[in-house]
Amino acid sequence: MLRSVLLVTLLMALLSACQVSSLTSIFFDTPSGTVLFQDDFTDPSSGWENLTNDQFGTLDFFDGYYRIQVLGEQQMLWAGPGMNFVDVRLEADMIKVIGSSDDIFGLICRATDPYNFYFFVISSDGYYGIGKMIDGVQSMIDTRGMLPSEVISQGMTGNHLRADCIGDHLEFSVNGQLLARVKDFDLANGDVGLLAGTFDASENVILFDNFSVINP
Incomplete structure (x- = not known):
């Protein structure tokens, strides 16, 4: 099934990790390959939010991971370190x-506020895609929607995701394999972060680890 439209409800007005006015700018020149930021989520004071809402879900630290729990259908939560x-x-x-395969989860870049960012997502049933949120309106940059790939480990298992945001070039790799390359001009800079959401599932829980931001 091709998924061309993602989620209809954005909840980060309630649960956003930071606003653009409080972002820490990281614009200094560094060599290619330099790690600009990394987090293994063993320190709950590292800058990510700990928030719980009985209706929408949870953003918190859990047993050495960062956990995003999404409650309800057609919902999405994301969090960032505020950079x-x-x-x-x-x-x-x-x-x-936790949850059915009717889900998404992944990475975001260039988040200027809760309603504007690029996202790089997979689903537990083996689909992937690159999309964007512009003024609260979501779309897939590839008009074919989310596409299937055997590279993605399905079900209750782990995947390693990589997103490259370089100028107007956006690339998405899963488990060491390049899956998508697109171009887009809408967003130039912003925060980075982690995302999880649901389609028709009532709950989705993703654990995140070894988050790195690297100078390309």
């Missing part, structure tokens, strides 16, 4: 632990 990058390579490990 401001231009060109970056993002990497993280993600493990699905």
Whole structure:
């Protein structure tokens, strides 16, 4: 099934980790391959939110992971460390632990506020895609929607995701394999982060680990 439209409800007005006015700018010149930021989520004071809402879900630290729990259908939550990058390579490990395969989870870059960012997502049934949120309106940059790939480990298991945001070039790799390459001009810089959401599932819980921001 091709998924061309993702989620209809954005909850980060309630649960956003930071606003653009409080972002820490990271624009200094560094050699390619330099780690600009990393987190293994063993320290709950590292800058990510700990928030719980009985209706929408939870953002918190759990047993050495960062956990995003999404409650309800057609919902999405994301969190970031509150920084401001231009060109970056993002990497993280993600493990699905609760919920059906009717879900998404992944990485975001260039988040200027809760309603504007790029997202790089997979689903537990083996689909992937690159999309964007612009003024609260979501769309897939590839008009074919989310596409299937055997590279993605399905079900209650782990995947390693990488997103490259370099100028107008956006690339998405899963488990070491490049799956998508697109171009888009809408967003130039912003925060980075982690995302999880649901389609028709009532709950989705993803554990995130080894999050890195690298100078490409």
